[in-house]
Amino acid sequence: MVYLAGFGEGTCAHISDLVRGGIHAxxxxxxxxxxxxxxxLVVLDPLVVVLVGLVRRSGIWLGSVVITLDVAANWISNWPSVKADPARLLQPVGLTPITLFGLFVLVSCIPLLRAATCDSTPVPSRASM
Known part of the structure; x- marks a missing residue:
């Protein structure tokens, strides 16, 4: 559920940026x-939401790649302003929540992949026993 909320929020944020700023947002x-x-990310974030919502292993892998690149891109882009004012990391939006969500996704990746593997194994019905 946290995946869906996080990537859903990312979808909304990037759509909002593009609506406000156009292609040059x-x-x-x-x-x-x-x-x-x-x-x-306007396409990738909702794709992760759909695939994870369907409990697809590909969604878990894609989510891990997308958030890793997202966190790296945000840190690269925002590093000069963070270096100039480290207090920016205390803001409720921006690098800190993106980084924490990224850590959550990466830490939960392997357990979710294991669970998705178990859930995708067909359960024998009584008729086949």
Whole structure:
């Protein structure tokens, strides 16, 4: 459920950014690849929500990759301002919650993959016994 909420919130945040700023919503970020990645999250985040909601192993793997890249891109992009003012890490939105969610996703990845493997094993019905 935390995956769905986190990636759902990410979807809303990136859609909101694009509605406000258009295709150049991330123009302030230093690298074109990071800007393109943030735009792609409008598709990747909801894809993770759907796949994890369907308890697909691919959703768990995709979620781990997406959040790892998201956290890295945010730290790269925001490092100069954090270096200048470390108190920015105390804000309720931004790097700290993204980083904590990323850690949660990565720490829970293996247990979720194991659970998804167990859940995907067909249970014999009484008729087949």
């Amino acid at each position: 991330y123009a302030a970020f230093p690298h074109a690849s990071i800007r393109a990645y943030f735009v792609s």
